Amino acid sequence: MANILCIGAGFVGGPTMAVIAKHCPEHRIVAVDINAAKIAAWQSDHLPIYEPGLKEIVLAVRGKNLFFSTEIERHVAEADIIFVSVNTPTKTFGQGAGKAADLQYWEKTARQIVESSSSSKIVVEKSTLPVRTAEAMERILNSNEKGLFFDVVSNPEFLAEGTAVEDMQNPNRVLVGGQQTPSGQRAVQAIVDIYAHWVPRERIITTNLWSSELSKLAANAFLAQRVSSINAIANLCEKTGADVTEVAHAIGTDSRIGARFLQASVGFGGSCFKKDILNLVYLCEFYGLDEVAAYWEQVVRMNAYQQASFVSKMVAAMFNTVAGKRIALFGAAFKAHTSDTRESPALAVCRELLEEHAHVVITDPYALESARADLHDVAGRVTFEPDPYAAARDAHAIAIATEWPQFAKLDYAAIYETMVHPAFIFDGRNILDHNKLFEIGYNVYAVGKPPLTHFENSNPVL
Numbered sequence: 189m190a191n192i193l194c195i196g197a198g199f200v201g202g203p204t205m206a207v208i209a210k211h212c213p214e215h216r217i218v219a220v221d222i223n224a225a226k227i228a229a230w231q232s233d234h235l236p237i238y239e240p241g242l243k244e245i246v247l248a249v250r251g252k253n254l255f256f257s258t259e260i261e262r263h264v265a266e267a268d269i270i271f272v273s274v275n276t277p278t279k280t281f282g283q284g285a286g287k288a289a290d291l292q293y294w295e296k297t298a299r300q301i302v303e304s305s306s307s308s309k310i311v312v313e314k315s316t317l318p319v320r321t322a323e324a325m326e327r328i329l330n331s332n333e334k335g336l337f338f339d340v341v342s343n344p345e346f347l348a349e350g351t352a353v354e355d356m357q358n359p360n361r362v363l364v365g366g367q368q369t370p371s372g373q374r375a376v377q378a379i380v381d382i383y384a385h386w387v388p389r390e391r392i393i394t395t396n397l398w399s400s401e402l403s404k405l406a407a408n409a410f411l412a413q414r415v416s417s418i419n420a421i422a423n424l425c426e427k428t429g430a431d432v433t434e435v436a437h438a439i440g441t442d443s444r445i446g447a448r449f450l451q452a453s454v455g456f457g458g459s460c461f462k463k464d465i466l467n468l469v470y471l472c473e474f475y476g477l478d479e480v481a482a483y484w485e486q487v488v489r490m491n492a493y494q495q496a497s498f499v500s501k502m503v504a505a506m507f508n509t510v511a512g513k514r515i516a517l518f519g520a521a522f523k524a525h526t527s528d529t530r531e532s533p534a535l536a537v538c539r540e541l542l543e544e545h546a547h548v549v550i551t552d553p554y555a556l557e558s559a560r561a562d563l564h565d566v567a568g569r570v571t572f573e574p575d576p577y578a579a580a581r582d583a584h585a586i587a588i589a590t591e592w593p594q595f596a597k598l599d600y601a602a603i604y605e606t607m608v609h610p611a612f613i614f615d616g617r618n619i620l621d622h623n624k625l626f627e628i629g630y631n632v633y634a635v636g637k638p639p640l641t642h643f644e645n646s647n648p649v650l
Contacts, residue, residue, distance in 0.1 A: 190215050192382070193263050195297055196273035197221040197230055197256060199237055199352070199459070199528055200314060200345050204271070206245045207356040209254035211386040216253055218267075220260045230256040238527040238554040241353040264304035269378065271343070272297055273314040286466065291321065298328045305336055310375045313342045313401070322397045339375035341366045342397050344404035349458060350525030362392045365400025372397075405471075408464040409484055414449040415456045416490035422452035422636030423497070432636025433618060452636040454537065454589060454616035455494040457522030459530040462488055495533050498587075498635075499540035502614050505633055505641075506585060511545040514608070516583040518576060519590025519617075520552035520559035529558040533616070534589035542566055551579040553594055577603060585612035591619050604628050610642065 192208065194201040197219040209217040221227050229236035231250070235243055246254070257263060264270065274293045280286070294315060301311060311329060313322060322340045329338035342365035347355045362383045366376035380392050395403070422432040432452040440447030456462075465488050472481035503510055522532035529535055534550070541548050549571040550559055556572045563570055573579040576595065580586055580603045588595060596619045604611055613625055615634040622632045626640040633639050 190268045190378075191266050192217050192269045192271070193267035194219045194271040194273055194314070195221075195260065195264075195301075196275070196315070197223075197226055197236075198273065198275075199239075199349060199526075200347060201271065201273035202230065202235075202237060202246075203239055203242055203347065203352045203356055204273070204314065204345065206242060206249065206254060207353065208382060209249040209252075210245050211357075212382060213249075213253055215382070216255075217249075218255045218257055218263045220257050220263050222258065222260070224258050227256045227258050238525075239350070239352045240525055245353065260300065261304040264301055265306060267309060269310045269312065269382075270301060271312045271314045273345075275315070291324075294321070294325070295328065298325050301338070302329055302332045302334075302336070305338075306334070308337045310339050310341060310378055312379060313340065314345055321401060337371070339366065339371055340397070341372075341375050341379050342400035343379055344400060346404070346407065349528050350523055352526075357386065359387060359391060362387055363395065363400050363403055364392065365395040365397045368396055405464045405468045408460050409468050409487065411449055412456055412461040412465055412491070413484075413487045415451075415453070415461075416487045416494075418450045418452050419455065419494045419635075420490055423494075425452075425636040426638075429638055430636075431638070435636075452618060453494075453533070453591075454498045454635065455491045455533040457531040457533045457536075458528065462491070462531050495536045496540060498533075498614070498616055499537055499544065501633065502541075502585065502587065502612075503544055505614075505631070505639070506612060509544075510541060510584070512547065513584040514547045514549060514582055515541055516576070516579040516586045517541075517548055517550045518552075518579070518586060518588045518595050519555075519592060520550050521555035521590050521592075524590055524592045527554040527558055529555050529562045532559075532562070532590075535559060535562055537587065537589055537616070538563065538570065539566065542569055547571070549573050549579045549583065551576045552590065553592060555590075577606070581606040582608060583611075584608045585614060587614040588617050588619060591617040593619075596620055600625055600630070601628050604630060 192215050194205045201219055205217050205219045226236045235246060272294065274297050322342055326340045344363055346359065364376050364379045366372040376394055380394065383392055418436055421435060425432040425435060436450040436452065439445055440450050465484055469481045469485045472484065506513065517534060517538055519534045520529050520532060522528060522530065538548050538550060550556065551573050552559065556574060560567050560572055576598055611630050613630045613632050615622065618634050622634055622640055625632045631641040
């Protein structure tokens with residue numbers, strides 16, 4: 189039996205430890221966090237995050253071999269293996285501000301591990317970190333006067349929020365990187381042995397430390413690049429009368445390209461894509477690869493453009509003003525099936541609409557409280573409404589910002605009767621039946637598609 193600890197009980201640490209506990213009943217798993225309210229939520233029936241299937245697993249193993257605690261020092265002392273899943277946001281100060289990763293929390297955690305330990309341990313990088321961070325961490329951990337030795341292993345997460353539990357239980361790969369020394373390879377094998385309880389061995393990839401660290405940044409950069417690429421094409425579709433859905437299908441059938449991440453939208457969000465790309469940009473600049481840095485930075489710039497242009501085209505379509513108009517924003521989460529609103533396009537759209545003096549009403553099945561917290565500085569100017577029908581009542585327009593399947597199933601004929609006319613729908617996720625909406629009476633604007641309007645001269649599409 190091993191004592192496994194995770195420092196950080198958030199969107200990564202919580203689901204990861206729950207799944208490990210489910211499949212490794214012989215191990216004792218503890219997730220700790222400095223946020224007492226978060227730990228209390230993990231110990232209740234109202235978990236602090238929403239992920240399909242997560243609650244069922246937590247309830248099945250909690251109190252048996254899965255525990256949640258704020259007693260970090262005690263559990264560090266008891267642990268054999270420590271997963272570190274602390275926040276690594278983009279720096280807002282000093283060198284690399286706006287691009288580099290802020291590693292102060294990781295370093296504080298490393299020093300806390302040394303201070304609280306009386307035995308050697310394996311420390312696992314679960315947070316997304318810059319290449320060669322492990323080298324710095326090893327120096328901090330092993331510069332101790334206790335005679336302790338710490339092996340650092342990189343095990344980046346590849347969980348997509350909304351499918352995190354399924355991704356963890358049935359991953360297409362698990363990546364474990366370690367030092368090419370006898371001790372480092374034993375540490376790698378210890379982590380491999382955990383995942384081998386349920387993951388086929390051929391899906392567990394072992395590499396050196398630096399390849400593992402870079403692979404996480406590269407994977408997110410490649411995925412985000414595809415989103416920005418199809419959104420760039422969507423803008424061209426709008427100018428030429430092409431339909432981006434048809435274009436995406438045509439190019440997606442090419443086996444060299446594939447259909448994944450070719451859905452045009454208001455843009456990507458979440459805690460990883462933007463942060464990881466900017467981290468990659470900073471690393472390229474640090475090593476003098478300015479052209480490479482500029483290439484990747486354009487992915488982020490295209491995403492920002494897509495979000496800003498969504499609102500600009502809304503304003504243009506609605507007679508060049510949304511001031512004083514009620515806009516029902518359907519969605520707050522950055523994607524469906526999660527309560528996470530970090531870097532959410534929906535909240536970026538909300539702020540842009542507020543700048544235009546619109547009255548914004550946000551509805552979302554799971555993310556309203558997160559949205560309220562993220563919009564704390566303007567929350568007094570926003571209405572948070574759990575019922576989409578109530579949100580749309582007396583609204584001039586509906587904007588679909590998150591691809592929740594619930595939104596596609598609403599009775600839009602009934603909603604239309606409660607709205608101010610002419611009524612508009614701006615489908616930022618292309619999830620609705622646009623022809624049917626047009627027949628009901630809506631003026632429909634979708635991403636990368638010709639508009640369907642009841643006006644003689646249609647305005648630009650999204």
